[in-house]
Amino acid sequence: MTPNRRSFMRAVGAGSIGAALLPLTSGTAVAATIITIRGAGADIWSSEDAFHYYYEARSGDFDVVVRNTALERTEANAKTGIMVRETLEPDAKNVMLRRTPSGEASLQWRPAAGIDTLSTTSGGEDESEVSGGSLEADWLRLTRSGDVIEAYGSTDGSDWTRIAQLTADNLELSSDTYVGLPVTSHVEGTLCTAELRDLSGLSPDTNRDIGDVQVAGSVSVEEGVPFVSTEPPTDVEATSATVNGDLTDMGGAESAECYFEYRKVPTESWQTASSTTLSSTGTYSAELDDLTRRRYYEVRAVAEMSDGDSTTGSAVTFGTPSRANGQSGENGPESVSQFDLGDGFADPAPWLDDDTPVIKITEPTTRQFETALNVDGPRVVVFETSGVIDLQEQQLTVTNDELYIAGQTAPSPGITLVRGSIWLDSSDNVIQHIRVRPGDAGNDSGWEPDCIFTEDGTENNVIDHCTATWGVDENISVGYDTSDTTVSNCLIAEALQDSSHSKGPHGYGSLIGNNAKNVTLAGNVWAHTLDRNPRLKEGTRTVVVNNVVHHYKDGVWMDPDTQASIEGNVFEWPISEQPNVFGDGGVYVDDNVLNWEADVPMVGDRITELDSRPLWPDGLETLAADDVREHNFRNVGARPADRTAHDERIIEAVRSGNGSYIDSQEEVGGYPDLSENTHTLDVPQSGTHAWLRQWSREVEEDE
Incomplete structure (x- = not known):
């Protein structure tokens, strides 16, 4: 190695490293300088932050540019970028131009100390100057001129696109601030590595952890590297x-x-x-x-x-494509259930054709599964293994659109996710034939997972033939301002009642968020979930058809400015005098029944009963309510023809009128231990739709 060509310094944990580093000249880029930051922490978000920070104290205006050349995907919401913050307290007022492992850049800010953070993609969309609130960018630029802060992104460092501009109307920062490069892993106790280069406008001289990170971060700087x-x-x-x-x-x-x-x-x-x-x-x-x-x-x-x-x-x-020129061929057999996955408002995977790449999961590990979920492009995830995937208290966030999880392709006894959840922060997805069981995961306060959740603003998502049990917040929920979501043939049961939620008892069935439009809930079973069966929030438009609601306090709870078609549902074993459909809103009700001679009104006094359906998917056909119980017991859950002991136990308890509310999965046998069986999947060159549907029939139809 050429003598004196490189200077290298590594600082572990918090502390000053400025004097030992070759200085970075403010306002000019230093060639071939690589900054590597490793940081842990739950997030830079909400009302408090947890991350590692490489920074300097600044007064007044600045213009900082950096290129993020690598960011480890410890979680989909791991982030790095450029930050200015008023203090080094975890709840400080701040602005961050962030970049996530997907390569998308967006702007977030905390308007005042200790309050929730806003961003151009969540809560502060009106400030965005780019579609969707984010753009693909390797180069980041954050500037301040007086009270005006501007954020830019670029793919080449020359042509810049402004993401957003903040003024004193958004937040007021003092003149004296701390400006630097943050990294958070979005996973407590796990370090995330970010690599940055071509830094200009900033001479960081200190690094430290901010907030509760559980494991110390570090910074290293190398000069003269290839x-x-x-x-x-x-x-x-x-x-x-x-x-x-x-x-x-x-x-x-x-x-x-x-x-x-x-x-x-x-x-x-x-x-x-x-x-x-x-x-x-x-x-x-x-x-x-x-x-x-x-x-x-x-x-x-x-x-x-x-x-x-x-x-x-x-x-x-x-x-890589196939040789079938994208032709999809025949659709294949429909579901054994009355409700096919395309019978709601959502159009299942319209992007799927015979060129769509298929990703095979060969081991039931979080690493393989999360990698497959978050490939940036249309993909079908299939399984050559069965077993339990232990998410280890992680929320798997899907940030890229056009995902098809085909749990039906797994050998018996299928795939079960435990100690975690799936969060669809994306659109045009299908999830079929998997089980999700978060449980109390150690009963630490603040552990509040749903099983499956669609994020605010997403659209055209289908959750079909899934089992969702032991959620702490809700089991399956649909986000705010969503559109065209279908939840069909799902077993939604045993939400944990008094577990680890910060609000205390809070284990509920399903929340349909404010202004969610065209939601279809068809052929499901809600069982032993005290409340939200489902909860239809303000502004929602929902079809609730041929579901069984069993052992509940509150059935369908509606807010003002809601409209719903509620038909052919079975309610049984209420434990309160609450009407089955109550609250406010306009509802068309027809052929709903209350079993076992329970003395509960079907519709509450404040509900406005409509003369016709306010909404209805084309082609959706109902069953008579008298046929719904046995139909749903035969067809709900991840693998109706291949049920695990937990699913079988729940169905038989509902069928016979037994079962109870639980506070922990330990009360009903604990997390499952499933066999890891394997088989080889021969992915067809053509006929993908039919191939997936045939696998569905294999796990839905008991011969």
């Missing part, structure tokens, strides 16, 4: 592709051996492609000709320098 980036592949065919890299800095070396590593998603072993020797910076390529059709691949550029250094670019994901 750098290679992975460029998008070209000429992608069913079994081949051209992969591309760009060696932009050799770090003083005379030559570099440049090559690529690639692998299928989500397997771990990298394969190596042929190499090229470069004696100067520039681009290079290689041909991959051993790929499998209809798969996603990760590829990363690598350069090994003649002086012993090496550099690896961030991985780029690409999918």
Whole structure:
């Protein structure tokens, strides 16, 4: 190595590191300088933050630019970026231009100390100047001029797009602030690594943890290092592709051996492609000709320098097509249930065709499953294994649209997720034939998961033939301002009553958030859930058809400015005198029954009964209420023809009028331990819809 070419400093935990680092000159970019920050913490959000911060004290205006070249995906909402905050207290007033592992950049801010944070994607959408509140950006720029703060993103560091502008009407920051680079893992006790370069306008001299992070973060800075980036592949065919890299800095070396590593998603072993020797910076390529059709691949550029250094670019994901030219063929058999997954307002996976890549889960691990969920592109997730996936108190957040989870493809006894939840912060998704059982996960205060939840503002999501039990907040819920959501043929049961929720007893069935439009709830069973069966919040438009509500205090609870068609439902074993449909709003009710001669009104006094349906999906046909119990008992849950002991226990208890409310999964046998069986899936080149539907029939129909 060339003497004195590199200076390196590593600081573990909090403390000052400024004097030992080569200084970064304010206002100018220092070439080939890599800043690596490792930070833990639950989040930079809500009313308090937890993260690692590399910063300097500043007074007055600033113009800071940085390029984020890598961000570890510890969780979908891990983040780094540029921040200005008024104090170093966890609840301080602040503004952050954030970037997440998806590559999307957006702006968030806390208007006053100790209050909830807003962002251009949640709560502060009116301030956004870009569609959806975020944009894809590697380069970030945050400026301050007096009381005006502006956030920009760029893909090349030259052409900038303004994301938002904040003024004193949004928040007032004092002149004296702390400006720097934050990192949070969004997972308590787990470090997330962020790599940043091309920093200008800032000379950070201190790093420390802020808030409760449980494990200390760190910062390292390297100068004079080589750098290679992975460029998008070209000429992608069913079994081949051209992969591309760009060696932009050799770090003083005379030559570099440049090559690529690639692998299928989500397997771990990298394969190596042929190499090229470069004696100067520039681009290079290689041909991959051993790929499998209809798969996603990760590829990363690598350069090994003649002086012993090496550099690896961030991985780029690409999918290979089939040879069927995208034709989807026949749809295949409909569901055994009265309610097919397309009978609601949602259109199930309109993007799915015979070119859509398929991701195989071969081990029941969180790593494989989360990687598959969050590939950026249309994907079908299938299972060559059964078993329990222990989420270890994680909320798996799906931030990319066009996901199809096909739990029906797993061998018996299927897939169960425990100690965690799925949060769909995306649209055009289908989840079928899985079980989600969060449980109390140690009964720590503040553990408040739903089983499955669609985020505010999402649309066209289908949750079909799933089992959702042991939620602490709700079991299955639909977010605010959503549209076209279907929940069908689901077993929604045994929400934990007095568990770990911060508000105390709070285990409920389903919440339909304010202004959710065109929600279909069909053929489900709510059992042993005290309240919200379902709860229809203000402004919602909902169809509630042919469900069983069993052992409940509150049935369908409606707010003002709600409209619903409530037909053919069965209510049984109420434990209060509350009407089954109560609150406010306008409702068309027909053929709903109350079993077992319970003396409870069907409709409350404040409900306005309508003469006709205010909304109804095209083609949806109802069952007579007298047929609903047995139909639903045969058809609800993840695998009606292949039920696990917990699902069978719940169904038999409801059928016979038994069962009880629970505070912990330990009262009913605890978390399951399922066999890890395997089989090989032969993914078809054509007829994808029919293939998935045939697998559904296998787990729905008891021969």
